[in-house]
Amino acid sequence: MSDIEALKQQLGGLQGEALAAFAAAADLDELGELRVRYLGKKGRLTEVLKGVGKLPPEERPAIGQSVNAVKQALAGALQEAEGKLAAEAARLRIEAERVDVTLPGRRRPRGAMHPVHKGLQEMTAIFSQMGFAIAEGPEIEDEFHNFDALNIPPEHPARAMHDTFFIRDMSNAEGEPMLLRTHTSPVQIRAMRRCLEEGEPPLAIVAPGRVYRCDYDVTHSPMFHQVEVFKVDRDMSLAELKGVLQHFLSTYFEKDVPIRLRPHYFPFTEPSAEVDIGCVFCSGSGCRICKHSGWLEVLGSGMIHPNVLAAVGIDTDAYSGFAFGLGVERLVMLKHGIPDLRLFFENDVRFLRRMGA
Numbered sequence: 001m002s003d004i005e006a007l008k009q010q011l012g013g014l015q016g017e018a019l020a021a022f023a024a025a026a027d028l029d030e031l032g033e034l035r036v037r038y039l040g041k042k043g044r045l046t047e048v049l050k051g052v053g054k055l056p057p058e059e060r061p062a063i064g065q066s067v068n069a070v071k072q073a074l075a076g077a078l079q080e081a082e083g084k085l086a087a088e089a090a091r092l093r094i095e096a097e098r099v100d101v102t103l104p105g106r107r108r109p110r111g112a113m114h115p116v117h118k119g120l121q122e123m124t125a126i127f128s129q130m131g132f133a134i135a136e137g138p139e140i141e142d143e144f145h146n147f148d149a150l151n152i153p154p155e156h157p158a159r160a161m162h163d164t165f166f167i168r169d170m171s172n173a174e175g176e177p178m179l180l181r182t183h184t185s186p187v188q189i190r191a192m193r194r195c196l197e198e199g200e201p202p203l204a205i206v207a208p209g210r211v212y213r214c215d216y217d218v219t220h221s222p223m224f225h226q227v228e229v230f231k232v233d234r235d236m237s238l239a240e241l242k243g244v245l246q247h248f249l250s251t252y253f254e255k256d257v258p259i260r261l262r263p264h265y266f267p268f269t270e271p272s273a274e275v276d277i278g279c280v281f282c283s284g285s286g287c288r289i290c291k292h293s294g295w296l297e298v299l300g301s302g303m304i305h306p307n308v309l310a311a312v313g314i315d316t317d318a319y320s321g322f323a324f325g326l327g328v329e330r331l332v333m334l335k336h337g338i339p340d341l342r343l344f345f346e347n348d349v350r351f352l353r354r355m356g357a
């Protein structure tokens with residue numbers, strides 16, 4: 001076979017092979033590789049062309065035509081394959097992104113306020129509407145605000161009864177140990193002091209917040225919430241205290257609940273009273289929850305002890321006050337019939353949902 005015949009055969013074989021390969025390419029990447037393999041600088045066509053150089057000059061034009069024809073055929077086939085693969089790729093992309101507009105919308109789970117926080121806001125709002133200003137104090141307190149200024153001296157048994165969490169390696173400017181407040185009553189001290197810096201009583205405050213005691217069972221949690229309410233003015237009386245309590249408790253429970261004040265002892269109030277409401281479960285006829293007494297204890301209260309007023313420098317001849325502190329969890333439990341305090345803190349969504357969350 002002459003050289004030129006052999007070259008033509010090679011060209012023919014190359015064309016057939018390349019066209020078949022282009023048509024079989026699975027995607028544009030593969031097609032790109034094939035382009036390089038057949039038409040690239042070091043590709044198969046270049047390889048064949050090397051043979052053309054060896055031909056005698058008069059034979060070259062004829063083979064040149066064949067080469068051009070093969071080039072054109074390959075270029076055309078490449079373009080065609082490219083167009084097909086690009087169209088297929090676009091179709092797949094559109095398919096993947098297609099939105100079925102007839103599908104129902106996806107519901108997003110909705111969050112809600114925790115029942116304790118909701119209760120806290122409801123209670124605070126009732127006092128706010130009665131004219132009490134909202135105040136807050138720090139959860140990390142010193143012994144002065146949590147105990148001493150509230151007429152609980154160091155040796156007082158009430159200190160031991162408070163199951164206090166002390167904070168290791170932490171003290172205030174006077175070197176006194178720091179603790180997690182065991183009640184919201186220290187806000188009384190802070191608010192009265194602030195009041196005196198700016199002027200004189202009257203002072204009416206509602207102070208919601210977290211408190212801490214080293215305790216955990218069905219009715220006690222190491223962290224719980226209280227709302228402290230107090231008023232300092234001229235001529236404060238148990239009658240005004242009772243009126244505020246009556247209005248608050250009836251509003252919170254959304255019915256006329258009977259209340260009674262039972263003599264009690266708190267170091268920071270004198271006289272002191274525990275406040276009971278007629279049992280909201282049996283309306284006073286006696287049930288398991290009120291231990292057949294018809295009454296439920298809900299909070300501690302009293303007339304602010306003169307020692308407390310004096311500790312912050314309020315003139316006890318001119319002024320007196322009342323104060324009470326209530327446990328938020330307890331009131332929320334009574335309002336909604338929740339049997340176990342720990343339910344509030346376990347974050348079981350089934351419970352939270354039932355509470356309207």
Ligand code: PHE
Nearest residue numbers: 183185266300301323324325
């Ligand atoms: N601080 C008391 C407690 O936590 C409650 C209380 C507040 C009692 C104000 C009387 C007056 O137990």
